[in-house]
Amino acid sequence: MWVGVPIIFSGFFLGSFYALIALGFSLILGTGRAFNLAHGEMILLSGYLAFTLWQYFQAPFFWILLICSLVLMWLTIPLHFLLRRLPEPYGLNTLMVTLGLALLLQNLLLACFSADYRLLQPDWPAAAIPGLDMRFPWQQVLLIILALLATAAVHLVLQHTFLGKALRATIQDREAAQMAGINVNRMALAAFGLGGLLIGLAGPLFAQNMYLYPAAGVEATMIAIVVTIFAGLGRTRNILLGGWLLGLAQSAAVFTLGSKWRELVGAALLLLLLYFRPEGISLKKENG
Amino acid sequence: MGKFHYSWLLTAAAVLLLAGWPLLFPDAVHFQQVLGLTCLYATLALAWNIYALSGAISLGHAAFFGLGAYASALLNHYCHWSPLLAMPLGALASVAFAVFWNWGFQRLRGVYLGLASLAALEIPKTVVDNWDRLTYGSMGLVGLDRLPVLALGSFEVDFGLNLQAQYYLLLGVMLLAAAVHRQSIRSRWGWTLRAIRENETAAQGLGVATHRERGRALLLSAYLAGVSGGLYAHIMGLVEPALVFNLHLSVLPLVFSLFGGSKMVWGPVLGAFILYPLEQLLLMPLFPMGHSALYGLVIILTIFFFPRGIAAWLPANRKPA
Amino acid sequence: MAASKSQACLEVRQIKKSFRDQTVLREVSFSLGEGEILGLIGPNGAGKTTLFNIISGWQRPDSGSVVFCGRETTAWPPDRLGRAGLARTFQSPQIFPDMSALENVLMGAWLRREPRLPLPRALEEAGHCLFLVGLLDRRHALARDLPLAQQRLVELARALATRPRLLLLDEIAAGFSRAAVQRLAAGLLKLRDRGLTLLLTDHLFTLLEAVADRLLALDRGEIIAQGPPASLIRHPEVVSAYLGTRYGANAGGGA
Numbered sequence: 064m065w066v067g068v069p070i071i072f073s074g075f076f077l078g079s080f081y082a083l084i085a086l087g088f089s090l091i092l093g094t095g096r097a098f099n100l101a102h103g104e105m106i107l108l109s110g111y112l113a114f115t116l117w118q119y120f121q122a123p124f125f126w127i128l129l130i131c132s133l134v135l136m137w138l139t140i141p142l143h144f145l146l147r148r149l150p151e152p153y154g155l156n157t158l159m160v161t162l163g164l165a166l167l168l169q170n171l172l173l174a175c176f177s178a179d180y181r182l183l184q185p186d187w188p189a190a191a192i193p194g195l196d197m198r199f200p201w202q203q204v205l206l207i208i209l210a211l212l213a214t215a216a217v218h219l220v221l222q223h224t225f226l227g228k229a230l231r232a233t234i235q236d237r238e239a240a241q242m243a244g245i246n247v248n249r250m251a252l253a254a255f256g257l258g259g260l261l262i263g264l265a266g267p268l269f270a271q272n273m274y275l276y277p278a279a280g281v282e283a284t285m286i287a288i289v290v291t292i293f294a295g296l297g298r299t300r301n302i303l304l305g306g307w308l309l310g311l312a313q314s315a316a317v318f319t320l321g322s323k324w325r326e327l328v329g330a331a332l333l334l335l336l337l338y339f340r341p342e343g344i345s346l347k348k349e350n351g
Numbered sequence: 352m353g354k355f356h357y358s359w360l361l362t363a364a365a366v367l368l369l370a371g372w373p374l375l376f377p378d379a380v381h382f383q384q385v386l387g388l389t390c391l392y393a394t395l396a397l398a399w400n401i402y403a404l405s406g407a408i409s410l411g412h413a414a415f416f417g418l419g420a421y422a423s424a425l426l427n428h429y430c431h432w433s434p435l436l437a438m439p440l441g442a443l444a445s446v447a448f449a450v451f452w453n454w455g456f457q458r459l460r461g462v463y464l465g466l467a468s469l470a471a472l473e474i475p476k477t478v479v480d481n482w483d484r485l486t487y488g489s490m491g492l493v494g495l496d497r498l499p500v501l502a503l504g505s506f507e508v509d510f511g512l513n514l515q516a517q518y519y520l521l522l523g524v525m526l527l528a529a530a531v532h533r534q535s536i537r538s539r540w541g542w543t544l545r546a547i548r549e550n551e552t553a554a555q556g557l558g559v560a561t562h563r564e565r566g567r568a569l570l571l572s573a574y575l576a577g578v579s580g581g582l583y584a585h586i587m588g589l590v591e592p593a594l595v596f597n598l599h600l601s602v603l604p605l606v607f608s609l610f611g612g613s614k615m616v617w618g619p620v621l622g623a624f625i626l627y628p629l630e631q632l633l634l635m636p637l638f639p640m641g642h643s644a645l646y647g648l649v650i651i652l653t654i655f656f657f658p659r660g661i662a663a664w665l666p667a668n669r670k671p672a
Numbered sequence: 673m674a675a676s677k678s679q680a681c682l683e684v685r686q687i688k689k690s691f692r693d694q695t696v697l698r699e700v701s702f703s704l705g706e707g708e709i710l711g712l713i714g715p716n717g718a719g720k721t722t723l724f725n726i727i728s729g730w731q732r733p734d735s736g737s738v739v740f741c742g743r744e745t746t747a748w749p750p751d752r753l754g755r756a757g758l759a760r761t762f763q764s765p766q767i768f769p770d771m772s773a774l775e776n777v778l779m780g781a782w783l784r785r786e787p788r789l790p791l792p793r794a795l796e797e798a799g800h801c802l803f804l805v806g807l808l809d810r811r812h813a814l815a816r817d818l819p820l821a822q823q824r825l826v827e828l829a830r831a832l833a834t835r836p837r838l839l840l841l842d843e844i845a846a847g848f849s850r851a852a853v854q855r856l857a858a859g860l861l862k863l864r865d866r867g868l869t870l871l872l873t874d875h876l877f878t879l880l881e882a883v884a885d886r887l888l889a890l891d892r893g894e895i896i897a898q899g900p901p902a903s904l905i906r907h908p909e910v911v912s913a914y915l916g917t918r919y920g921a922n923a924g925g926g927a
Contacts, residue, residue, distance in 0.1 A: 098462055149654070154462040155408060159609075160654050162410070166602065166647030174641030281598060288466060323480050323489075330473035334455065337467050341458035539782060539791075546768060546779050553766040553827075556728070557834060558754030558784035 078310025079210035085290035087261035093234035093296035094254035100161040103280030104168035109266020135263030143255035172277040183270040202271040218299040234297040390521035396619035398575030399604030405568040406548035411468030413600035415445035419577025420584040420595040434585040442577030449573035453566040476596035491591025612660025687736035711884035712873040718890040759836035765823040769816035780833030801829040841872035857882040
């Protein structure tokens with residue numbers, strides 16, 4: 064089998080997950096102008112919660128997903144209120160405060176769970192595709208399905224609901240939206256809530272497919288940032304595309320160079336993006 | 352002139368205290384070790400802050416620290432250079448990386464500069480981690496020479512094994528760095544950096560070559576960070592990627608400087624001397640896992656409640672005019 | 673009426689500038705002699721600030737050139753022009769917010785002056801420039817706490833402290849009271865007598881009338897008229913460009 068096939072599948076798999084984690088980050092950044100460096104740690108928090116529910120309560124996976132999503136939503140909403148009170152320079156201050164939060168969370172997880180790797184391992188069979196000498200654990204299939212569903216759901220909300228239109232308006236041009244009568248603070252609140260749901264959803268999926276350990280959050284945050292900047296704000300299709308491209312690039316690097324090069328791929332892409340787009344994300348989009 | 356004397360007095364008293372206490376407690380070896388490392392991290396914080404004075408918040412200074420550590424370690428391991436030679440020269444590796452930074456990040460400001468610096472840490476880390484032939488990869492380099500013995504006639508001081516002497520060496524380096532830091536605030540060049548920080552447009556209009564001056568601040572900052580990395584390598588006797596390219600080392604100088612007061616001459620030192628011993632001596636025994644949460648909490652509280660740092664509360668610290 | 677000095681301080685030749693598909697400046701040319709005071713008028717959107725930005729190095733023209741003191745400076749960055757003796761103020765005053773008024777002006781006198789001034793001398797100069805704009809008694813006030821009009825004056829004082837050869841003023845008198853405008857006009861004339869060349873743009877015709885030797889009227893990116901203020905006010909194209917609005921009315925507020 065051509066060596067490209069596992070790379071493509073792996074890239075697709077990783078990329079779908081990356082898109083999922085970038086979605087929440089992008090919504091929070093676009094509407095609330097907040098750079099959440101604790102994004103990855105919050106996903107980990109959800110993941111550890113899922114692990115605990117599975118390990119000690121034998122909760123069925125569906126319930127785990129639901130609980131984690133709701134719990135994280137109730138965590139990101141207070142974060143919104145906290146960040147709102149920050150003075151100028153707003154972006155930099157949110158960056159530093161969430162850095163502090165990330166440190167706090169990381170150490171909290173370290174204290175509660177130690178640095179050991181954890182994995183949520185349900186007894187699910189693996190699916191096989193006829194003709195290809197590969198087996199896909201159901202965890203992976205579920206992750207891809209849920210990630211795509213979530214992206215589609217967010218896309219639909221943004222494009223076809225009233226809330227979505229208001230969110231998009233706020234993302235595109237905060238002042239104009241405010242003048243048009245949109246309560247931008249409430250929009251930010253909605254975005255934080257929605258972001259929390261997405262973060263909560265990502266946690267259990269992470270715990271099932273990748274090893275949980277307290278320091279894993281940093282890379283997850285970096286990935287969310289790269290994909291968000293690549294995609295531009297409020298553009299869900301580009302987030303999917305960006306996620307897949309990053310996943311592909313990482314898989315290719317890992318297959319050819321080794322797993323220790325994985326983290327560099329995301330970082331190098333971020334640096335490239337920032338070199339060509341020093342503004343990061345343009346606040347006002349020229350072409351819709 | 353009265354205010355001026357007050358701050359000089361305070362400074363002199365502080366230096367005396369820092370220099371004198373080991374003589375009063377020669378057996379408090381653990382304290383000497385912790386406070387020695389405090390001086391080391393204070394040096395790193397001072398280095399970080401010099402760059403921050405130009406308006407840039409870096410989240411990637413661990414890269415300079417680690418490069419300085421590894422360069423010194425490699426020079427010591429392969430060329431058998433004494434640490435006293437390897438450390439100051441090894442720090443030039445950090446400067447080289449800073450040159451790359453300066454070119455690549457020249458159009459970045461604020462948040463995006465911070466993010467880029469965070470990402471940039473991965474570059475030297477991954478290269479060092481993978482260049483097994485040269486750096487032994489993840490295993491790191493062990494068996495590095497400790498800090499050497501200084502022999503003046505019959506008087507011998509072992510900086511490697513004598514923790515008291517080591518403390519004085521680290522204190523000395525910190526005071527040197529503090530002097531450089533002070534000049535970066537009070538001199539004409541310091542005011543140039545401040546002008547760039549407060550309004551880059553206006554500074555340019557006045558004829559300041561902002562790119563060049565920010566570059567200078569960065570290179571100086573990187574060099575000092577590299578020196579602290581080199582010191583760390585020879586104090587510990589080993590280096591490995593996870594240890595010296597650790598994000599924690601990027602965060603510590605930020606926390607110390609912000610908490611102590613980034614615009615103050617003694618800010619970073621104050622932050623280091625309050626927080627690091629607190630964490631190491633009080634929190635670590637109580638919470639062997641997770642004691643670093645202190646720093647996260649401190650960042651959050653500092654930004655919300657005293658963004659100018661605690662040094663801003665001291666009366667002697669009015670902006671120099 | 674032409675400047676008695678022969679050397680042209682500033683020459684702008686056929687500057688063209690477009691943003692996306694909108695042409696902001698079409699073939700603008702003029703020159704400014706040493707010791708001359710030239711006023712630029714035009715409705716909003718006529719291209720005045722873009723022209724200023726191009727002259728002071730903040731933007732590049734699509735074609736054309738700028739010659740300052742005999743040197744081609746079209747592609748020069750703003751800091752290089754600053755060192756060459758060009759100073760400017762901005763519509764939104766670019767002050768150093770956490771410095772006092774005196775410290776702000778000190779930056780002008782101290783940071784990049786050639787020859788380099790020692791700090792005590794620079795402080796003296798700074799104080800003097802603040803005195804010229806009438807803000808000496810507010811010298812210790814934090815710049816961010818000053819009202820907008822005073823921030824403009826601080827920015828002006830700071831520009832003067834650099835001892836520029838050419839000063840560009842971008843709507844400096846916006847929001848000034850009648851008395852303040854008169855003081856400003858008198859001050860600018862005195863500075864001109866001491867060798868300063870001035871290019872200013874403003875909506876306040878009383879200021880321009882009092883101070884400018886010559887006016888250039890800009891509309892939709894081209895110069896539609898040139899001449900002394902008295903004649904320009906009657907120029908039919910200028911009047912129609914402003915849609916017949918009477919110039920004389922001084923809208924200045926404040927005390």
